[in-house]
Amino acid sequence: MVGIRSSHAHAAAVGTLLAFSIFTAASAQEIEHKSKEAVKGAPSPTVTQDELTKAAQDTKQFLHTNGNYEQTRYYLGKQINTANVAKLRPAWIFQMDVRESLETTPIIVGDVMYVTTSFDHVYALNAKTGEQYWHYKHKMGPITTYCCGPNNRGVAVYDDKVYLATLDAKLIALDAKTGSLVWETELADPESGYSETMAPTAVNGKIIIGTNGGEYGIRGFVRAYDAKTGKLVWNFDTVPENSVGVWATKDATGKDLHRDIEAEKAQFAKTGDPYKTLGGGVWQNPAVDLKLNRIFFVVGNPSPDLDGSQRPGDNLYTDSLVSLDLDTGKYVCHLQYIPHDVWDFDAVSPPILVDVKDKDGKVIPGVIHGGKTGFVYVHDRKDCSLIRFSEPMVAQENMWSLPTADGVRMLPGANGGVEWSPMAVNPKHSLAYAINLHQPMTYQVQSNPYPDGKLWLGGAFKVIPSEESFGNVTAVNYDTGKIKWQVKTPEPMMGGALATAGDLVFTGEANGWFRAYNAESGKVLWSFQCGAGVNAPPSAYSLDGKEYIVVGAGGNTQIDFKRGNNIIAFTLD
């Protein structure tokens, strides 16, 4: 009999085998709904809207996937700081049953921590000791269609419930105390290519959720559901019935897209607006501005990814920043980064609300987004307009060469300069911290008709095996667009960053290193080897006066980084 060594599992150990065996059992199609593992019950305090609103000031809890509604990932605690971070050590390590791609952001409510795994398991843990309160395994439907791994990025918390969106396109509410299912709503049909990997956002009694499926010819959406009942409150189609736009020939930064507008217009006359199968997934949480009563999110790529011939027009609102009214889901404004994208250069990293300098140096409410292009885009929050874009954080070569039948080389590769990984900011320094990928790829086009909910790439992306890949951690001043510092990493970066008032930036690497950087200089001040890819965004909290930094180390399917199953909490002595 032969066992498999997968490409990244360099250290094969018996422990690894055991972990795999558990994983396989857990991922089988028909899993018992074992919420009864909830032996102890968690001492889950309820979460109020006021707490969610003030999360940016809260140093005890970490209530939102990106820290707060502004999504700054800026934690105000300074107990762990540049002077003492060298002494950071693990407080506990929790090992989960599922050893697959780990993209979860730990959420901390009181002294309970919620983490999720691939295939939609949820754990409630004691945030002080790492002991398990309960473990929920979603009973997965037989059909799941996802492009980039069976990931889950975490839960939302509100009142006495925990909210999760699942690979088989359901939104579910669990009892925070016991982990038992309270309600379940089908968002869309997975047979048509819909799936969920993002964490929901809880606000004003609503649960907001987008959808994956830009590789499957879906029609994307963002929706609000009633937190108590799971009933739909509003729906926004990320692709409007008129998706044509203005036949833009340049991207948002003014670079020529090499579109053949005449050919597109001829196609449009023949086949009409392609909106029904145009993709436009939403991968990450919206930022919420409660004063303006609006949300801001970014929309993913058009379907099929590489073949523009069947989708004439700008393909609104793919590859765009979009703002909606929070109560009604009505459109307010948008800015499209890449009209008629044929490189899968979608907008994925979650937008951040922060005060920025406008062109005249006046401080105004802004929105920033780290693009797959490798630019940090800075917008005016009022009308979504672009104020500036940063220096490129990664090499841009051959942009925008159109994909060819034989494949054309371009940089960034299709994972972009920044993937789904959230940035963090430190408003004191006006810096945004992004993690980057340098992955030369070829872009190959091949035209196929819509395949009824099957994978629809319109070609292929291929890593060039003979070329070097690597990553960066980059600090960008969003008031000037200048790069303040940049540190090269041996592997492309995927996961996310956390900044703290202790003047630190935390982020992890595919090779298992989790590091703290000096926020102003980029100097590495602390490193810890986690044993598997640290490809998840860190969070921070404090309990009994002690600050903790916590992160998942489980590797990544999308780019095949070494898998693991650890949640690791760090603290000072």
Added chain:
Amino acid sequence: MLLPYLRAQKEIPGVFGMRHIAISLGLIAAVTAFTAKSSFADGIDDKVQLCSGCHGENGIPQEKSTPIIWGQNEGYLYIELRDFKSGARKNDQMSAIVADLSKQDMKALAAHFAGLKWPNTAQPSPSKDITKQALTVIGSIGCTSCHLDQYQGDGSTPRLAGQQSGYLQKTMADFRDRSRGNNPGMSDLLNAAQPADLDPIAQYLASLTVIGGGQ
């Protein structure tokens, strides 16, 4: 957002034997679930018999070019039956079989075969060079981003590990020339490989076992 591709393979790991670890809760659950659905069971019993004629009494198909369906993922089995029926996937033998199946039959058949144990066909490991060639292609196209770590697949993505090598080779060639037209995405991905890569990939995948899974 993303896609399938991987980074360059710097180290090519070998393939080596491992002790099989018995399981499987998942399997028991699946069988139980199937029993629970036994209202269809009458209806599909004779159909199951029919399938065995080609796919094997014990899960090992009669012909090398016929796929193993015992222990294959449920969502995938259902989708294939659906596609044979709609004509999106064409095969004379299978098209005749599915012609009279209802959606419920197809779902029940999928659940039934998914609940059986993947057979051990003990296909040999290819040489180091062939393995290396397979892993280089697999690495640059990123097959594991969907077929997962151990090529065990999940949901509507098929298990490839331990599938019949003759079938794998045939169906990959069919994807490439689009005579298997029910997943243009897979066709595009395999067209990013060279014809000479198919045999190494098929041999490599056929020799694999899912650790902790069926054998």
